[in-house]
Amino acid sequence: MLTMGQVVEHEPMGNEDQKLRRLVLKGPIAQSARPGQFVAIQVQDSARASLDPLLRRPISIAEISPERDEIALLYRIKGRGTEILAQARCGDKLSVMGPLGNGFSLPKEGELWLIAGGIGIFPLYALAQSALVQELKVRLFWGGENQSFLESAGLLRWQNMELPMYLSTVDGSLGVKGLVIEQVREELLMLFDRSQLEDDMRKKKINVAACGPKRMMKAVTELCGGFQVPVEVSLEERMGCAVGACLGCVCTLLNKAGRPIHKKVCVDGPVFRGEEVVWDETC
Numbered sequence: 001m002l003t004m005g006q007v008v009e010h011e012p013m014g015n016e017d018q019k020l021r022r023l024v025l026k027g028p029i030a031q032s033a034r035p036g037q038f039v040a041i042q043v044q045d046s047a048r049a050s051l052d053p054l055l056r057r058p059i060s061i062a063e064i065s066p067e068r069d070e071i072a073l074l075y076r077i078k079g080r081g082t083e084i085l086a087q088a089r090c091g092d093k094l095s096v097m098g099p100l101g102n103g104f105s106l107p108k109e110g111e112l113w114l115i116a117g118g119i120g121i122f123p124l125y126a127l128a129q130s131a132l133v134q135e136l137k138v139r140l141f142w143g144g145e146n147q148s149f150l151e152s153a154g155l156l157r158w159q160n161m162e163l164p165m166y167l168s169t170v171d172g173s174l175g176v177k178g179l180v181i182e183q184v185r186e187e188l189l190m191l192f193d194r195s196q197l198e199d200d201m202r203k204k205k206i207n208v209a210a211c212g213p214k215r216m217m218k219a220v221t222e223l224c225g226g227f228q229v230p231v232e233v234s235l236e237e238r239m240g241c242a243v244g245a246c247l248g249c250v251c252t253l254l255n256k257a258g259r260p261i262h263k264k265v266c267v268d269g270p271v272f273r274g275e276e277v278v279w280d281e282t283c
């Protein structure tokens with residue numbers, strides 16, 4: 001759906017060095033958006049009435065408030081497109097396509113483990129909220145560069161959800177020093193007795209949703225696969241059209257027979273089962 005979203009809030013998040021922004025848009029997308037879906041937002045410089053940059057920028061839908069007709073996008077200023085987007089002011093109307101893609105699936109029961117690397121945390125907030133409404137148990141594993149990053153990227157809001165949280169930072173300034181995967185491994189080893197894996201799986205019913213750097217999602221998929229824990233990952237590819245027409249975002253997956261097939265991240269994804277992704281071709 002192509003629509004106009006009116007900017008109702010647009011503010012820096014935390015420490016300015018992190019270049020993070022929270023943009024709230026009012027419009028009909030909130031009525032049908034699901035966690036894990038994204039929008040493709042036009043970032044042209046209206047002051048210069050130019051068509052440059054031509055391509056819309058994909059940003060995940062981080063918060064969904066149907067009752068207020070609002071969605072929030074959390075983003076990092078990275079290059080020209082997001083620099084222009086950062087100039088949008090309250091009251092501006094932005095051209096937005098969405099909601100796009102398929103989103104995460106919500107298990108009917110059991111526990112949902114959210115595993116995030118860096119700004120991969122952004123699409124997981126809406127998922128956590130939906131899971132809690134459905135009375136699922138939720139745990140968050142989140143790794144980032146340092147304390148400043150985690151705090152800027154919304155740590156307090158997550159703490160307010162009162163979930164079990166496992167934090168890690170590369171420099172050890174908050175949580176455990178190291179990579180997020182290590183804490184996931186420890187928890188899995190504590191929960192599952194490999195000698196009675198089938199039985200444990202039936203009882204514990206854990207599902208994982210992961211978003212972050214591809215190497216992290218690959219490691220999560222491999223680790224959880226060893227415990228027969230299903231994983232969904234959200235892939236990020238550079239996008240052209242965002243609606244399945246340009247083939248700019250094609251990735252390689254395995255079909256049910258184990259044969260490689262090509263899929264478009266924009267319409268077939270961005271969320272896929274981790275085990276179907278051919279990581280060596282996507283990393």
Ligand SMILES: Cc1cc2nc3c(=O)[nH]c(=O)nc-3n(C[C@H](O)[C@H](O)[C@H](O)COP(=O)(O)OP(=O)(O)OC[C@H]3O[C@@H](n4cnc5c(N)ncnc54)[C@H](O)[C@@H]3O)c2cc1C
Binds near residue numbers: 079
């Ligand atoms: C489905 C999806 C959801 C996304 N959700 C978010 C989000 O919630 N928050 C957020 O901050 N970002 C998100 N991104 C990434 C975001 O789209 C890019 O950061 C943005 O398009 C960069 O545009 P730019 O013009 O500022 O930078 P550009 O000038 O286009 O690029 C700056 C640098 O970033 C690299 N780059 C740009 N886009 C990507 C990409 N998709 N993957 C890898 N490298 C890239 C370029 O190669 C270049 O080195 C998402 C991407 C996808 C595909």
Ligand code: FES
Binds near residue numbers: 239265266
């Ligand atoms: S971005 Fe054009 S097909 Fe996916």
